[in-house]
Structures are given as structure tokens and as C-alpha cells.
Amino acid sequence: MRLSEHPIxxxxxxxxxxxxxxxxxxxxxxxxxxTIAMALHAAGxxxxxxxxxxxxxxxxxxAIGKCSSCLMKVNGIPNVRTCITLxxxxxxxxxQEEKPLLPKTKKPPKWKEPPRIEADVIVIGGGPAGMxxxxxxxxxxxxxxxxxxxxxxxxxxxxxxxxxxGKREQFAGxxxxxxxxxxxxxxxxxxxxxxxxTSAIMLLQEGEEKLVVGVRKNKELxxxxxxxxxxxxxxxxxxxxxxxxxxxxxxxxxAIQTLMNTYGVKPGDKVLIVGAGNVGLILxxxxxxAGVKVEAIVEAMPKVGGYFVHAAxxxxxxxxxxxxHTILRAEGKEKVERAIVAQLDENWKVISGxxxxxxVDVIALAVGLRPSIExxxxxxxxxxxxxxxxxxxxxxxxxxxxxxxGIFVAGDSAGIEEATTAMLEGKIAGIxxxxxxGVASPEWLKEIEKAQKELEEFRSGPFxxxxxEGLKKVVVE
Amino acid sequence: xxxxxxxxKEGFLSVEELKEYVGLPSEERxxxxxxxxxxxxxxxxxxxxxxxxxxxxxxxxxxxxxPVVDYEKCIGCSLCVQICPxxxxxxxxxxxxxxxxxxxxxxxxxxxxxxxxxxxxxxGEEVGKGKVVTVIPREKSKGDTPIITVEVPLELAWDVRAVxxxxx
Numbered sequence: 001m002r003l004s005e006h007p008i009x010x011x012x013x014x015x016x017x018x019x020x021x022x023x024x025x026x027x028x029x030x031x032x033x034x035t036i037a038m039a040l041h042a043a044g045x046x047x048x049x050x051x052x053x054x055x056x057x058x059x060x061x062x063a064i065g066k067c068s069s070c071l072m073k074v075n076g077i078p079n080v081r082t083c084i085t086l087x088x089x090x091x092x093x094x095x096q097e098e099k100p101l102l103p104k105t106k107k108p109p110k111w112k113e114p115p116r117i118e119a120d121v122i123v124i125g126g127g128p129a130g131m132x133x134x135x136x137x138x139x140x141x142x143x144x145x146x147x148x149x150x151x152x153x154x155x156x157x158x159x160x161x162x163x164x165x166g167k168r169e170q171f172a173g174x175x176x177x178x179x180x181x182x183x184x185x186x187x188x189x190x191x192x193x194x195x196x197x198t199s200a201i202m203l204l205q206e207g208e209e210k211l212v213v214g215v216r217k218n219k220e221l222x223x224x225x226x227x228x229x230x231x232x233x234x235x236x237x238x239x240x241x242x243x244x245x246x247x248x249x250x251x252x253x254x255a256i257q258t259l260m261n262t263y264g265v266k267p268g269d270k271v272l273i274v275g276a277g278n279v280g281l282i283l284x285x286x287x288x289x290a291g292v293k294v295e296a297i298v299e300a301m302p303k304v305g306g307y308f309v310h311a312a313x314x315x316x317x318x319x320x321x322x323x324x325h326t327i328l329r330a331e332g333k334e335k336v337e338r339a340i341v342a343q344l345d346e347n348w349k350v351i352s353g354x355x356x357x358x359x360v361d362v363i364a365l366a367v368g369l370r371p372s373i374e375x376x377x378x379x380x381x382x383x384x385x386x387x388x389x390x391x392x393x394x395x396x397x398x399x400x401x402x403x404x405x406g407i408f409v410a411g412d413s414a415g416i417e418e419a420t421t422a423m424l425e426g427k428i429a430g431i432x433x434x435x436x437x438g439v440a441s442p443e444w445l446k447e448i449e450k451a452q453k454e455l456e457e458f459r460s461g462p463f464x465x466x467x468x469e470g471l472k473k474v475v476v477e
Numbered sequence: 478x479x480x481x482x483x484x485x486k487e488g489f490l491s492v493e494e495l496k497e498y499v500g501l502p503s504e505e506r507x508x509x510x511x512x513x514x515x516x517x518x519x520x521x522x523x524x525x526x527x528x529x530x531x532x533x534x535x536x537x538x539x540x541x542x543x544p545v546v547d548y549e550k551c552i553g554c555s556l557c558v559q560i561c562p563x564x565x566x567x568x569x570x571x572x573x574x575x576x577x578x579x580x581x582x583x584x585x586x587x588x589x590x591x592x593x594x595x596x597x598x599x600x601g602e603e604v605g606k607g608k609v610v611t612v613i614p615r616e617k618s619k620g621d622t623p624i625i626t627v628e629v630p631l632e633l634a635w636d637v638r639a640v641x642x643x644x645x
Binding site (some may be wrong): 005006007008162163164165166167168172173174175178276288289291302303304307308309310311312313314315316317318319321323420457458459460461462463464 | 481484485486487488489490516517518519520521522523524525528529539540541560561562563564565583584585587597598599600601602615619620621622623638639
């Protein structure tokens with residue numbers, strides 16, 4: 001089902017020309033500019049594939065190209081990530097069989113020397129960190145190229161309908177979606193070469209330079225060569241163990257935001273949210289705004305983890321927050337039909353007899369994120385496990401340069417924080433990369449220092465203390 | 478574990494907590510003109526309310542400080558209610574046996590002036606009915622958030638923090 005009315009968003013504006021795609025031969029209405037997975041959801045289709053061994057149904061989970069639960073056969077090609085692949089008129093979409101084979105009738109793309117794009121600074125990721133890095137590297141005098149595997153710029157900003165915190169000069173009071181527009185406009189003003197729907201699949205050292213291997217639209221190989229690289233690849237949603245957590249209808253919180261806020265598709269009718277951090281709290285408010293019933297938020301901790309003001313916003317709309325509660329299992333045949341929740345004691349053990357049943361068709365997991373560091377790992381940057389930053393992160397200095405000279409990191413891929421800190425880190429990394437590439441004048445050091453001060457200030461409250469503990473373990477001089 | 482404040486366990490402030498953390502304006506001040514009350518007891522990195530206030534009535538020692546309103550300086554302009562990213566500012570004004578409560582309203586439908594709405598307290602319970610007396614639409618609001626003022630019975634002035642529009 002599609003949303004029409006919304007207090008913040010106008011979907012009529014975003015939806016492109018109507019096209020028809022075919023799911024298992026059945027025609028489905030879709031709109032240009034939306035991804036296959038979104039169109040299937042709008043048509044009520046939740047099961048995208050079956051697991052290879054036990055034939056269990058699988059559906060969408062992350063919706064941003066980071067997991068593999070949405071892989072389907074598209075025009076005969078198996079293992080297409082339907083969550084980031086745009087619909088095209090006449091597309092044939094099929095659920096995958098046990099072991100998908102490449103079609104015998106199709107020829108692989110002809111091998112030819114890939115085009116090589118050269119720049120001073122290559123930015124991987126078009127979210128808040130990547131866009132800020134590109135803008136500032138460009139301003140500092142670098143030739144910049146930016147690639148992102150998604151069809152649109154903005155990263156996770158494109159689904160953040162809430163207003164940001166911080167100072168007004170750091171976009172406080174402005175909605176995330178608006179910040180995405182502002183940054184994109186700045187980026188385009190500067191003639192930064194953009195490659196969307198382009199996945200960076202490899203990062204290599206080539207002599208003194210860096211080589212990024214990209215694949216555009218799943219078929220075209222492109223090489224990017226530069227003096228410095230900023231990796232701003234974001235993060236991926238965490239999963240927690242409970243019975244039937246693989247049923248279609250169990251989503252990462254971000255996937256639900258993508259469905260309803262980016263594409264205007266109603267994720268379901270009744271939702272249970274797991275996790276009362278900022279993401280879970282904001283998600284509940286956004287679901288209410290989209291007209292979806294939130295039955296409850298369950299939180300294993302004895303208190304709300306996110307900002308209190310986000311909690312107050314949903315409580316006064318009648319959404320309960322059950323602290324010291326956890327999800328025991330999901331139930332349902334082909335998709336989620338209900339969730340079983342129970343109370344925890346002080347030792348995190350389930351108190352028997354406290355089980356409660358919530359009749360829901362969606363379970364949203366807002367249980368944290370982990371940094372996406374695959375490219376940094378592969379190129380050989382030094383890595384450390386830092387739970388305060390969300391998982392494995394790279395060692396770097398105060399200018400966001402990793403242990404490999406010329407490779408910088410910013411945003412959630414450097415440690416889980418907020419969009420505001422991601423933007424400041426992006427600014428630092430972008431200028432650092434331009435300096436590293438030898439194209440920026442030393443004056444730019446002042447701008448780095450300014451951003452460092454702002455970061456310090458933003459992290460100086462109680463909410464920043466955990467991050468600061470984590471940073472002590474990975475920032476070296 | 479006993480140190481966890483009630484408002485973080487439950488996700489809402491009780492009026493007693495509000496008095497303790499924020500401090501309420503005097504009855505006399507409440508009768509003079511509308512006054513802004515921040516329901517923001519936690520240290521978070523956020524300053525738009527203090528930055529936008531035309532009379533410097535919102536005090537904040539550092540960017541993570543809890544906002545404190547100097548009720549005498551506050552002119553009741555509602556800019557803080559409009560800009561607050563956490564939708565945590567409200568205005569209260571006593572008039573006779575009624576109180577006017579000003580609040581953000583970011584859900585559909587947005588009520589019209591003169592419309593009767595269902596009043597909700599801090600946990601979403603229906604506590605009565607009230608009349609909408611002012612609406613600042615989203616386009617005219619400084620913070621892209623519609624602001625409404627509702628007339629409520631005086632005794633509900635410190636309970637009503639949201640409304641529900643019910644139309645047949």
C-alpha cells in the first residue's frame with residue numbers, strides 16, 4: 001500500500017512515470033525512481049526468496065544494499081540486490097531457486113579495458129560524511145570524484161524526517177531530508193563528478209596512488225584512480241537472536257524508514273519496535289506520522305537509551321515503552337503474524353509468566369549499527385574492535401587518516417555516532433585528503449581545527465562520553 | 478539501579494519532576510502573558526532554542542546544558558516552540574478559568590482555528606476536550622513545524638501536551 005497524505009513529506013512529487021514490472025509473471029504497478037523491493041512491497045509482496053537448505057521464506061531486511069536478504073532473479077540474472085536496483089518498464093522479477101545459476105542463454109558482458117577516472121580525491125559514499133568530504137576537498141582545491149551504490153545521494157539523511165540537534169550553524173532545527181538536499185546542491189554547484197548506482201568493490205594501493213574498482217549498475221566496470229581516498233561507507237543494521245528472526249516482516253529500523261519516508265510505501269499495519277535508542281524512538285514517531293499503529297517499543301535496558309525528548313514525543317501520542325522487556329520470538333507462516341515479548345529481571349533473565357502477545361505484522365529491530373569497514377579491511381588498514389564505537393573500526397589520527405597514508409575515513413564507517421558528527425568528520429577527512437594529495441594550501445589546517453573543536457563540543461556531554469572512551473582506543477597521533 | 482530517574486524509565490516527565498528539574502513560572506507570571514516552558518531535563522548537544530530567543534530568556538551555560546527559561550524575560554513569542562528539534566518546548570498562559578497551551582503538532586490532520594479537539598496528557602490518555610484558538614502553519618513556523626494553541630480547563634494546564642483531531 002502506498003501513502004498519500006503525510007505531515008512532512010510529499011510523495012506525489014517524488015514518484016516518476018508509472019511503469020509495469022512482472023513478479024513471477026504477474027504485472028505490478030511501479031514508479032520510475034523507486035527500487036524493485038519498494039514496488040514489490042507496495043504490491044503487498046513480502047517473500048523475496050527461500051533459503052537454500054530449509055526452504056524458509058526470506059524478505060527485505062536492511063533496504064540499503066548491505067545485507068543479502070533481498071536477492072532476487074531480475075531479467076534472468078540471479079542475486080540482484082533488489083533494494084537498490086531501480087525498476088525499469090517490463091522487468092521480470094522472480095524468486096530465487098535453491099541454487100541460482102547464471103542463465104545459459106545470456107552472454108556475460110564483453111571484456112574491455114575499463115574506463116579510468118582520475119582525480120585527486122576519491123570519495124566512497126554519498127551520505128552526510130561523504131558529501132561533506134567531497135565539498136571540502138573540492139573547496140580546498142582538489143579534483144574530486146564521488147561514488148555511491150545507491151540510486152540517490154544523501155545516505156541515510158534521505159529518510160530522516162525529524163529535525164536535527166546541535167547548533168544552528170550545524171543544521172540544528174533542520175530536517176535530515178532537507179540537509180540532504182542542501183548538501184546535494186552544494187555538491188552539484190561544485191561540478192564534482194558523481195557516479196551513482198556504482199558499488200566500490202575493491203580498494204587497492206597502486207604505487208603511490210589509490211585505485212578504487214567500481215561496478216556501475218551491476219554490469220559496467222570502472223576504475224577510479226586518485227592520490228587520496230575518503231571511505232565514508234556508513235554502517236549496517238544489527239540483528240539479534242530470537243526465534244524466527246528470519247521471517248519476512250522482521251526489518252532493520254532503517255528499512256522501514258526507507259519504505260515509508262523515501263518511497264512512501266506503508267511497511268505494514270501494526271508494528272513492534274525492539275530498542276528504545278534514538279533510532280527506535282524516532283522510528284515510532286515516524287510510523288505514527290505515516291498513520292501506522294505502533295503497538296509498543298520493547299527495551300532490554302532499564303531505561304530509555306535515546307534522547308528523552310524523543311521518548312516524550314511518542315509517549316504523549318500513546319505509544320508505550322516497555323523497559324526491561326525483550327522479544328522472545330516471532331510467529332507466523334510466510335511472514336510475521338505476531339510477536340511474543342517478556343519481561344527481564346535484573347540479571348537479564350526472562351521472568352516466566354510475563355509473556356505477552358502482540359498481534360503485529362512488522363517487527364522493527366533498532367538494536368544498533370555496526371560500521372561498514374569491508375574496503376578498509378581489504379586494503380589492509382589496521383583494525384581494532386571497539387564496542388563503544390559499534391564494532392570493528394580502523395585506527396586513525398585526528399585528521400581521520402588511517403594507518404595507510406592517503407586513506408581517510410569518516411562518518412559511521414569510522415564508528416557509530418550521529419549525522420552531525422559524520423558531517424564534521426567528513427569535513428576533516430575531505431580537507432585532510434586534499435592536503436594529503438598535495439593540492440591544498442596549509443591555511444586549510446585552520447578549518448580542520450575548527451571542525452575538531454566543534455566535534456569536541458558536540459561530544460562533551462554525557463551522550464558523547466561513550467564515544468570519547470572508544471576514540472581513546474583508536475585515535476593515534 | 479535506583480538512580481535511574483522516573484522520566485527515563487517511563488519516557489515521560491511527571492509534573493513533580495517538571496517542577497524539580499525545570500521549575501514552573503509563578504501563577505502571577507502565568508496570568509500576565511504566555512510563557513515558554515522547556516520540558517528538556519537531559520543534557521544533550523542542542524542549542525537552537527537559546528540561539529533563536531530574541532530576549533535571551535533561554536539560558537544555557539554550554540551547548541550540552543539543560544535549557545532554563547528566565548520567565549521574567551520571556552515575551553511568549555513561541556519561536557522556541559517552533560524551532561525546538563525535540564518538540565520539547567510548550568507555552569502556558571492562564572486566562573480566567575481557562576489556560577492556553579501552545580504546542581508543536583506534527584501529525585495529520587492539523588486542526589483549524591475554532592475546532593474542538595481531544596486533549597491528550599503526557600502518556601497519550603484522553604483527558605478532555607479543548608478548543609483550538611491559534612494555528613501557525615508549517616510554512617510560517619520558524620522550525621518547519623506547525624504550532625497550535627489550545628484552550629483547556631485551567632486544571633489541565635500542566636497535563637495537556639498533545640491533541641488528537643477527530644473528524645467524522
